[in-house]
Amino acid sequence: MPQRGDARYDMLAGGRHTCGGSCWARPFVESLGPVMPSRESGEKKAVEDYRIMVLGGDGVGPEVTAEAARALRVVAKRFGHTFRFEEALVGQDAIAQEGAAISPKTLERCARCDAILFGAVGGTTMGSPESKTQPENSLYQLRRDFVLFANLRPIRVFPALAGASTLKRDVVRGVDFVVIRELTGGLYYGRPSETRGESPARQAVDTMAYSEAEIERVVRFAFELARARNKSLTSVDKANVLSCSRLWRDVAERVGRDYPDVHLQHLLVDNCAMNLVKRPKDFDVLVMANMFGDILTDEASMLSGSMGMLPSASLGERVTAHGRFGLYEPVHGSAPRIAGQGKANPLAAILSAALLLRHSLSLAEEALAVERAVERVIAAGYRTYDIQTANTRLVNTSEMGEQVERALLESDSPAGSRRAGKKAPAGTAR
Ligand code: NAD
Secondary structure, eight states: OOOTTSHHHHHHTGGGOOSTTOSTTHHHHHHHTTTOOOSOTTOOOSOSEEEEEEEEESTTHHHHHHHHHHHHHHHHHHHTOEEEEEEOOOTHHHHHHHSSSSOHHHHHHHHTSSEEEEEEOOOSSOOOTTSTTSTTHHHHHHHHHTTOOEEEEEEEOOGGGGGGSSSOHHHHTTOEEEEEEEOSSGGGTEEEEEEESOTTSOEEEEEOOOOHHHHHHHHHHHHHHHHHTTSEEEEEEOTTTOHHHHHHHHHHHHHHTTOTTSEEEEEEHHHHHHHHHHSGGGOSEEEEOHHHHHHHHHHHHTTTTOGGGOEEEEEEEEEOSSSEEEEEEESSOOOGGGTTTTOOOOHHHHHHHHHHHHHTSOOHHHHHHHHHHHHHHHHTTEEOGGGOOTTOEEOOHHHHHHHHHHHHHHSOOHHHHHHHTOOOOGGGOO
């Protein structure tokens, strides 16, 4: 792993950071430096031609990914890049037209891209994720096929949105932590997973299984991240009941011996659920098994006001000529009840696009420009209905995307600000 001061670290962490320590994105940018680099030090990008697969999916998915793609197009124009967008079906339309939630051909096309911008999948009825006819199967397959084992979910509260949370302002103001959810193992992938017998005597079984190797790679990832932030890692488990959790705790302790500078604490998942709403500011980096992360990050989304504000990056070990291959999606689902009404908040998808720029394309300044544009739009009072409060301006999905576009076009580029010795715009101050 690269260390502070060497070229690989600097390229992705502090070396590219230019806003003088005041912007929303800063600590997260710096904190992810050490775990993200993929190109060798000094290696030039092979071709400045980036390929992005856009998989809009179901419900509000296509609506929010359209706005994220718009932000990427503006970035390409402003910074002089060529982004080649590809599109394919996933979810319900893919099932109807191609016979599977994601076709083998689409998977092949994804493999030729640098990153995937994903919307959401899922309808109004639930079924077995294992079944090929379930829209959610596309996501499980992408995660499994590309071994995207680490799911990063930054939870930060924009200062101007502290009042949008259902919790008290004092509790949420200043919240800034990252959840790393294990993504390719545990209860969602264990076999058997089935219903047996005949009604009324049916029985259902799901299996939670983790190998030491699966736990170690994601815990190590979390330690690297914690080391670059505030050197505090909370490992979440249910070791008082589950064998998997006892193994998880044991491996976390062993890996922790390689990180004596990072304080490791263990927290039972039920206790963690309570403390996320009681004292969320005390957390910095948390790592947890698949299902625990799924549930706790929905809870944590309420700190920031809405599911529509939370981006995510799913990363593995695969690298491309430009960075680390990844899948980027808002944490929320397809929200079928508000689909097609212009009500969906596109900011989680747009912030996911910023993560894509940073991690898969190694374009940290461009990522920062997007994050700062979002912060300016929020500071200027624009709100979709999910985060609307008194004295703010209600906008629909595409109007919010337009505002981000405008803010991106109007703001100085971070590089330009640095050259001119300018300070970050007031709207970005924390
Ligand atoms: P959901 O995330 O779709 O919606 C939860 C709540 O948040 C709803 O009230 C919804 O209106 C609101 N919401 C979600 N996104 C929003 C946005 N961008 N702007 C404003 N409000 C937003 O979760 P759900 O209702 O439990 O699930 C709906 C479907 O989505 C299901 O089929 C589920 O399986 C699927 N799902 C998919 C993903 C994914 O694709 N990654 C994740 C979770 C759920």
